[in-house]
Amino acid sequence: MNRLAAAAIVVATAFAIVVPFFLKPFGIYLLSLWAVLTIAAIGLNLTLGYAGQVSLAQGAFIGIGAYTTALLTQAGVPYALAFVAAGALSFAIGWLLGYPALRVQHHYLAFVTLAFTTLVFLVLRNEEWLTGGIYGISGIMRPVFFGWSTAKPLDFYFLCLGVLIALSLATWWMVRSPWGRAFVALRENPVRALSLGLDTRRYTLMVFAIGSSLGGLSGALFAPLVQFLEPASFGLNRSFDLLLMVIVGGSGYFFGPFVGALVSVLLPEWTRIAEGYYLLVYAALVMVLMPLCPAGVIGLLERVLKALNRRPGTAASARVVEQ
Amino acid sequence: MLRHGLIASALVVGLGIIQQAKAQNSVYMPAILELSGTGAVSGTNFRDGMILAVEEINAKGGFLGKKIEMPLLDTQSEAGIARLQVQKVLDNKPYVILGPVFSGSVLTSMVLAQQAEIPQLVGGEAAAITQRNNPYVFRTSFGQQFSMPKIANYVRDGIKAKSVALIWVNNDFGKGGRDNFTKEMNSRNIKIVADVSTEAGQADFSADVVKVKAANADAVFVYLNEEESARFLREARKQGLNVPLIGETTLLGQKVIDLAQGAANGVKGHVGLTVDAPIPAVQQFAERFKKRFNYVCDHNGIKGYTGIYFIKAVTEKIGKFDSKAFAEAAHGITVSPKDEPNILMEATWDKNGDINRESFLGEVVDGKQKIVEVLPKLGVK
Amino acid sequence: MVHFFQLLLSGLATGAIYALVAVGFSLLWQTSQTINFAQGEFVMLPAFFVLMAMNAGAPLWLACLIAIALSILLLGVVFKFVIVDPMLRHGVLPLVISTIALALFMKEAVKDFYSSQAQPFPALVAEGDVNLLGAVVSAQSLVVLAVAIVTVVGLNLLLNKTRLGRSMQATAQNPTLARILGIPVRRMVLYTFLVNAVLVAIASILISPIYLAKFTNGETLGLAAFVAAIIGGFNQVRGAVLGGVIVGILDNLSAAYLSSQYRAAFPLLILIVVILLRPQGLFGRAQERTV
Numbered sequence: 001m002n003r004l005a006a007a008a009i010v011v012a013t014a015f016a017i018v019v020p021f022f023l024k025p026f027g028i029y030l031l032s033l034w035a036v037l038t039i040a041a042i043g044l045n046l047t048l049g050y051a052g053q054v055s056l057a058q059g060a061f062i063g064i065g066a067y068t069t070a071l072l073t074q075a076g077v078p079y080a081l082a083f084v085a086a087g088a089l090s091f092a093i094g095w096l097l098g099y100p101a102l103r104v105q106h107h108y109l110a111f112v113t114l115a116f117t118t119l120v121f122l123v124l125r126n127e128e129w130l131t132g133g134i135y136g137i138s139g140i141m142r143p144v145f146f147g148w149s150t151a152k153p154l155d156f157y158f159l160c161l162g163v164l165i166a167l168s169l170a171t172w173w174m175v176r177s178p179w180g181r182a183f184v185a186l187r188e189n190p191v192r193a194l195s196l197g198l199d200t201r202r203y204t205l206m207v208f209a210i211g212s213s214l215g216g217l218s219g220a221l222f223a224p225l226v227q228f229l230e231p232a233s234f235g236l237n238r239s240f241d242l243l244l245m246v247i248v249g250g251s252g253y254f255f256g257p258f259v260g261a262l263v264s265v266l267l268p269e270w271t272r273i274a275e276g277y278y279l280l281v282y283a284a285l286v287m288v289l290m291p292l293c294p295a296g297v298i299g300l301l302e303r304v305l306k307a308l309n310r311r312p313g314t315a316a317s318a319r320v321v322e323q
Numbered sequence: 324m325l326r327h328g329l330i331a332s333a334l335v336v337g338l339g340i341i342q343q344a345k346a347q348n349s350v351y352m353p354a355i356l357e358l359s360g361t362g363a364v365s366g367t368n369f370r371d372g373m374i375l376a377v378e379e380i381n382a383k384g385g386f387l388g389k390k391i392e393m394p395l396l397d398t399q400s401e402a403g404i405a406r407l408q409v410q411k412v413l414d415n416k417p418y419v420i421l422g423p424v425f426s427g428s429v430l431t432s433m434v435l436a437q438q439a440e441i442p443q444l445v446g447g448e449a450a451a452i453t454q455r456n457n458p459y460v461f462r463t464s465f466g467q468q469f470s471m472p473k474i475a476n477y478v479r480d481g482i483k484a485k486s487v488a489l490i491w492v493n494n495d496f497g498k499g500g501r502d503n504f505t506k507e508m509n510s511r512n513i514k515i516v517a518d519v520s521t522e523a524g525q526a527d528f529s530a531d532v533v534k535v536k537a538a539n540a541d542a543v544f545v546y547l548n549e550e551e552s553a554r555f556l557r558e559a560r561k562q563g564l565n566v567p568l569i570g571e572t573t574l575l576g577q578k579v580i581d582l583a584q585g586a587a588n589g590v591k592g593h594v595g596l597t598v599d600a601p602i603p604a605v606q607q608f609a610e611r612f613k614k615r616f617n618y619v620c621d622h623n624g625i626k627g628y629t630g631i632y633f634i635k636a637v638t639e640k641i642g643k644f645d646s647k648a649f650a651e652a653a654h655g656i657t658v659s660p661k662d663e664p665n666i667l668m669e670a671t672w673d674k675n676g677d678i679n680r681e682s683f684l685g686e687v688v689d690g691k692q693k694i695v696e697v698l699p700k701l702g703v704k
Numbered sequence: 705m706v707h708f709f710q711l712l713l714s715g716l717a718t719g720a721i722y723a724l725v726a727v728g729f730s731l732l733w734q735t736s737q738t739i740n741f742a743q744g745e746f747v748m749l750p751a752f753f754v755l756m757a758m759n760a761g762a763p764l765w766l767a768c769l770i771a772i773a774l775s776i777l778l779l780g781v782v783f784k785f786v787i788v789d790p791m792l793r794h795g796v797l798p799l800v801i802s803t804i805a806l807a808l809f810m811k812e813a814v815k816d817f818y819s820s821q822a823q824p825f826p827a828l829v830a831e832g833d834v835n836l837l838g839a840v841v842s843a844q845s846l847v848v849l850a851v852a853i854v855t856v857v858g859l860n861l862l863l864n865k866t867r868l869g870r871s872m873q874a875t876a877q878n879p880t881l882a883r884i885l886g887i888p889v890r891r892m893v894l895y896t897f898l899v900n901a902v903l904v905a906i907a908s909i910l911i912s913p914i915y916l917a918k919f920t921n922g923e924t925l926g927l928a929a930f931v932a933a934i935i936g937g938f939n940q941v942r943g944a945v946l947g948g949v950i951v952g953i954l955d956n957l958s959a960a961y962l963s964s965q966y967r968a969a970f971p972l973l974i975l976i977v978v979i980l981l982r983p984q985g986l987f988g989r990a991q992e993r994t995v
Contacts, residue, residue, distance in 0.1 A: 024414040029407070054800060100980045108979050110739075110800065111930055115972040118927075125493065126965045134427075134495045135451060138434065226406065228431045233403050240804060247801050268404075280816055283809035287802060291790040294798045361920075363820040493965060520965045524924065526915045529714035530959035530967075533707045550822045550916060561833050562710070562840050582824060582916065584831075 004305075013165075020157055028153040029225075034265045035160040036221045041245045041257030042171055043214025048243070049252030050175065050183040051207040056239045057097070057113035058215045060120040061090045063234025065219025067124065070137045070229055079143035083220045090216025094209040102204050117236050124231035136230030140223050150224070160221055167214065172254065174210075183207055244286055250296025259297050349385070349392040350644055352634070353412040354421040355432070360400030361523070364549070364578070365424045365623045369446050370395060371616050372627030373421060376665070378615075386635045387644065398423055402431040413439045418644050419634055420444070424623060426452060427495040433460050442650045444630045446623060449499040453675040459650050461633070461676040463626035465595045467503040469677060470571055473698055474544070474593045475507035477684060482567055482591075484541035488517035490531060490555065491546040497523075500546040500571065516540045525551055528558040535564060542567045545574050545590075553582035560586040567591060572622055575685050575692050590687045591695075596622040599692050600683060604660060604667045625667070632665045633658055633672070671700070710839035711956045717845035719952020720852035724907040725925055726932035726944035727859065728900035733933070734876040735896040738788055739800050742807035743904070744926020749810060750775045750908035751825055751917040752818055764826055772905040780901035784894060807922065814919040825912035848910045855906060856945050859899070863941065872896060928952075931975045937988020946987055950974075 020028050044058045065086035072082035101112040124131045131137070142150045143159070150156040174180050182203055185193040194200050223229060241264060249260025268278040293300045354373060357366030373393065381390045396412065398405035405428035412420060413435060420436055423429055424446030436443040437457045444461050445452065450468040452460060478484050487508060491501040501518070508515055517538035519531050532555070535543055545568055547555060552574050559568065570592035573579065580587045598609035598620060608628060612620045634649075636658045641648045657671040670680040684696040725747050732738040740746070750771045757767035787806060791799040832843040863869035874882040875892040883889050907925075915921055928951055936947020951971050959967040978985060 026407075026411040026414050029410055052797070054797065101976075103980070108934075108983065111934060112976055112979055114927070114930070115975050118972055119969055122966055122969050134493065134498045135430070136427075138430065138455075226403065228402075228406065228434065230402055230427060230431070232401070232427070240808065243801070244805065277812075277816060279808060280812035283805045283812060286805035287787070287809060290794075290798055290802045290805070291787075294791075294794045359815065359820055361820075522968060524920055526911075526921075526924070527714065527718050527956070530711055530956045531964070533710055533960055534964075537707060550918070553916075554914075561842055582822065584824070 016161060020154060025153045028157050030265055030269070032153070032157045032160045032225055034261050035157070035164045036218055036225055037242070037245070037265065038257050038261040039164055039167055039221070040215045040218035040242055041249070041261050042168065043211040043218070044242050045211075045246045045249075045251060045253075045257045046171070046175075046183075046214070047208050047211035048246055049250075049256065050180075051204050051211075053102070053204060053208060054110040054243075055113045055208065055211065056110055056236065056243065057094075057116050057120075057212070058242045059234050059236065059238030059240075060113075060117040061094065061212045061215030062219040062222055062238065063120060063124060063229075063231070064093060065090050065216030066223040066229050066234070067131055067137070067219075068216070069220040070140050070223045071130075073141070073143070073223075074137070079145070079224075083217065086220035087213045087217045090219075091209050091213035094212025095205060097212075098205045098208040102201060102208065113239075114236065117234075117239055121231050121235045124234065131231070132229075134231065136228060138228045140227045140229070142224045142227070156225065160225070163217070163221060167217065171214075175254065244282065246296075248286060248289060248296050250298030250300075253296070253298040253302075256296055256298050263297070348389060350389045351392050351415060351417045352419050352421055353394050353396060353415075353417050355396045355398055355405060355408045355412065356422040357400040357425055357428070358395065358397040360398075361548075362398075362400035362423075362425045364621070365446065366398075366400070366422075368621050368623035369422065369424050369627040372612070372620060372624035372629075373631050375612055375615055376628045376631035379665070380631070380635060387638060387642070389644070391631075393421065398425070398428050400425060400428075402427045405429075406431045406435065408432075409435045413441065417441055418646055419649065421627075421630070422446060424626075425496075426499065429460075430455075430495070433457055436460070440650070441646050442653065444634065446626050446630075449495055450503055451495075451499060453677045457676070458654070459676075461653060461672060462678045463630040463633075464622065464678065465680070465682065466677050467499050469679070469701065470593060470595055470682070471500070471503040471507045472701075473682060474569065474571060475504070475511055475513075477591075477593060478508075478542060478544070478569060479511050479513060481684070482542050482569065484513060484567075486514040486516045486538075486540045486542075488519070488535045488538045488540035488543045489515055489546070490517075490519040490521060490535060490543065492523055492525075492548055492551060493520045494523050494548075496548070497546055504544060504546070521547065521551065521555075523548060523551070526554060528555045529562070531555070532558045532562045532564055535559075536562060540566060542569055545570045547573070549573055549576065549578050550582060552579045553584075553587075556583040556586040556590070572596070575687055576621055577619060577692065578621065580687055580690055580692065585690070587687045588689065592685060593698075594622075594683045594685045594692070594694070595680075596625040597683060597685070597692065597694070598625070599685070599694055600668075601694055601697070602668060604664060608665070608667055629666055629668075629670070632663055633670070636663050636666065669700070707960070709837060711960050712953060713836065713839050713841050714845070715953030715956035716949060717841065717849055717952070718955070719949035720849045721907055721911050721948070722925070722928045722932045722951050723945040723948025724852050724855060724903050724910075725929040726936065726948045727856065727941055728903040729929050730933045730941065730944040731896045732900055735872065736788065736893045737792065737796050737799075739796065739803065740900075741800060741803040741926070742810060742922075743929050744922030744924070745807045745810040746779050746900075746904040746922075747908050747911070747925050747929075748917075748919065748922035749779070749814065750905040751912040751921075752814055754909065754912075755823055755825070755917060756818075758826075764828070768828075768909055771909065772902060775901045775905035775908075776898055778901075779904060780898040781894075783901075784897045788897075807926070811919050811922060818919075820919065822916035822918040825917045827913040828909065844913060851906065851910060855903065856941070859903075860941060868895070928971070931971045934985055935971075935974060935978050937985020940988050943985050943987035947985065950986075 020031055040058055040062050047053050047055045068086045068089055069082045072085060073079055097116055101109050125134055142156050150159045245260035245264045246257055248263055249256035267282055356370050357363055377391045377393050380386055396408040398408055405423050409432040420441055420443045426447035426449030429445045429447035429452050433443055437459045442459045446463055448464060448467055450466050453466050491497040517535055519534050521531055543566055568590045570590060572594050574590055575592050575594055612624055637649055637653045637656060641652045653672055654674045658666045659669045660666055668680050670678050672678055679700050681700055682698045683694045685692050685694050729743045732740050753771035753774045754767045757770045787802055791802045827844055829843050829847045833840050834843055863873055871887045872892045872895060874887055875889050879889050932947035932951045933944045937943030954971055958970040
């Protein structure tokens with residue numbers, strides 16, 4: 001089973017590297033968008049899937065990261081520094097937001113983050129002196145590293161892919177560490193974890209802050225990708241989109257965000273025939289998926305693989321245990 | 324994961340290949356419009372105006388020997404998606420890109436068209452569109468920097484107001500209008516005694532009417548989207564706001580009049596384009612449109628229609644389908660009904676892509692828009 | 705001073721609507737752990753049932769009854785059995801996600817299959833304004849206020865003075881104990897869904913003449929309902945009512961006296977403050993955590 005997964009990862013990575021060479025600029029742009037949104041989805045997956053908290057603020061954090069990066073690079077700061085700053089700022093804001101908000105029960109964080117996202121949107125829109133207001137920020141240049149310009153679609157795509165792989169490895173390491181295992185304990189039964197001596201609040205807060213910082217880093221790539229920022233891109237709709245991504249992919253699974261982001265980016269293209277019905281199809285998909293397999297697409301795959309792996313005699317009577 | 328990666332990649336590649344197929348004896352002019360979402364009314368009107376024009380032209384064999392191929396793409400009224408669609412069509416080397424209508428979407432997408440050196444014919448009215456040194460963008464209606472001076476003159480000379488209260492919707496359309504209007508008021512020494520911002524989709528205007536009433540202005544300039552205009556007018560009528568209410572095109576549109584159910588009577592303002600214009604060519608167009616689509620078109624329909632004929636006129640002037648040459652020739656061109664009757668009114672495009680044309684002053688009387696005066700082109704006495 | 709009174713009155717009328725929507729929302733949360741993110745869309749939809757019935761030829765009063773009946777069926781029965789029950793088995797979180805998807809689905813369905821444009825909606829009461837101490841209120845708003853008050857009082861009577869109502873309350877407070885006492889818990893929970901369906905249908909018919917029927921109506925209403933329910937304290941019906949009124953008045957006052965660009969921010973700031981300092985809401989009871 002593990003060898004199959006490893007092989008799948010290798011093949012998928014090979015695809016991600018090779019396929020873009022056969023695509024037109026639009027296709028490359030879609031793949032770059034996929035990579036950037038996956039980073040944000042990984043962050044939300046940490047918060048939602050591993051630590052069991054509903055956050056509707058991920059869209060706002062992408063916005064914070066994007067605007068920070070745009071403003072800094074347009075003021076002359078080197079991109080790498082702006083990138084780090086975006087992540088650090090998002091981490092700090094996530095910490096500050098989570099500190100009081102996580103004192104309360106589960107579902108309240110959803111509403112606090114809902115309010116936060118709307119407030120961030122209002123600030124981005126009203127404070128024209130800083131953010132360009134409703135007109136946004138335009139003409140964002142793609143970064144140049146030691147003479148290598150990422151202005152062309154293919155070059156920028158590889159930058160996004162590289163960052164995605166780096167952050168994925170970092171997240172993988174974190175989740176596998178003893179620290180990471182504590183997150184899972186939190187999700188399963190917070191009260192029990194508490195009784196076992198885990199400082200649940202500290203852990204949940206860390207997870208939320210890290211998840212938020214990944215949102216910020218995603219934003220740092222989003223700005224040069226789209227090259228134009230406006231407040232409306234980072235409101236509740238974006239947060240809902242990310243949430244649905246993580247759910248459809250399979251929350252709590254490491255590769256859930258990758259699959260979820262792929263579905264989200266490609267679905268408008270697949271439903272092109274029925275123009276404008278994309279959101280309807282997406283929502284219906286989630287509603288149908290949830291009762292059938294709340295563990296998302298990855299969970300579905302897992303179930304199917306488990307069923308196939310069992311010996312023929314027991315397949316019919318075996319019940320796959322859910323997460 | 325593996326299976327998903329394979330299927331997904333194959334589909335992406337497949338979609339890329341499908342884009343290649345394109346007829347050779349037609350000219351590719353994709354339309355990227357708000358066909359759903361908040362901008363659906365504007366987008367669909369603009370689209371239908373263009374469709375009427377395209378059908379008329381294709382029925383006569385097209386222009387310069389080629390028929391027009393105008394596939395429609397939906398931006399869902401979102402700037403991000405508009406940009407995506409422009410990105411997509413650029414891969415197929417269009418001659419001219421049509422749309423979007425929403426100013427925000429125009430601003431986002433025009434950077435790409437400019438980089439690719441493809442002219443873009445837009446419906447947006449935000450001033451910023453023609454202030455970014457883009458030699459490839461062309462308007463189909465007045466920019467706010469042209470319509471606002473006309474209104475300002477009306478406020479000063481027609482209404483003779485010394486102070487004005489201003490209520491506007493906080494989006495790119497409303498903010499642009501507000502900024503330009505404020506500038507024009509300041510240069511005419513008319514005081515702005517209230518500056519009230521409202522939200523798109525807002526339903527309750529009682530607080531805003533209270534603020535406007537309290538300001539005691541000589542007139543109120545209303546710059547909101549359609550539904551909000553109707554709600555505001557009703558609330559204003561309810562609370563007894565008795566000073567002249569002045570607007571720009573939208574406020575005097577039939578949709579607002581219908582939704583406001585009587586509260587729109589007495590509203591005055593500047594109208595850039597209207598099917599009620601006292602010009603025979605416009606009236607005949609309105610008839611053809613109504614016959615073809617079964618509804619009365621708004622100003623966006625006229626924009627779309629005249630826009631296509633503008634493209635035809637410029638192309639016939641340069642004699643070939645060359646996007647760069649188009650942009651150069653279009654700056655400074657004047658298209659007159661004498662040469663191209665379906666341009667409806669004489670129009671000149673300046674070096675920034677702004678349009679200069681006659682316009683109208685109107686008033687809402689008994690549930691209908693009435694044109695009171697015809698204003699000449701700017702620069703013509 | 706007249707202005708203040710005008711604002712107060714208008715805010716009260718809007719707040720009454722928010723209250724109706726918030727009450728249904730809290731009831732569902734209390735009795736069955738259902739956090740219905742689609743509550744706003746639940747209020748948006750019945751208006752379209754009315755319009756469809758009228759398009760088919762029904763007079764207004766009949767169309768309203770049909771809408772309420774359809775509402776009870778779809779937003780009450782179907783919602784509970786098809787969406788809530790299957791999801792609750794997996795936990796509260798999957799249910800939250802499903803209602804988010806449901807909200808999106810309902811919005812898009814109306815937009816795609818009915819219209820994306822605002823539709824004028826007939827008023828139940830003749831147009832007319834009432835002058836109250838210098839402030840002007842539309843007859844419509846007064847009716848809204850009156851209906852809202854009657855509904856809330858009626859609901860309160862139902863919950864406190866009838867056997868059925870007290871059984872519903874018992875189910876909300878402690879389902880296990882209620883079951884032991886012989887209360888048909890599943891049926892009680894179903895009744896709260898039906899009550900919510902009726903409430904949202906009434907709210908829909910009341911506000912649509914003013915808001916116009918549009919697929920995006922659910923967004924602002926839903927948010928206002930959540931804020932109202934949490935500020936007021938969702939484990940008491942009166943909390944939701946007062947929360948709704950507070951939000952309505954606050955929105956008007958802050959728009960008039962404070963910044964209008966940030967008018968949407970004030971209820972949200974209050975929300976955050978309430979959640980942090982008094983999570984049970986201004987009028988709610990502190991909730992115990994079951995292990």
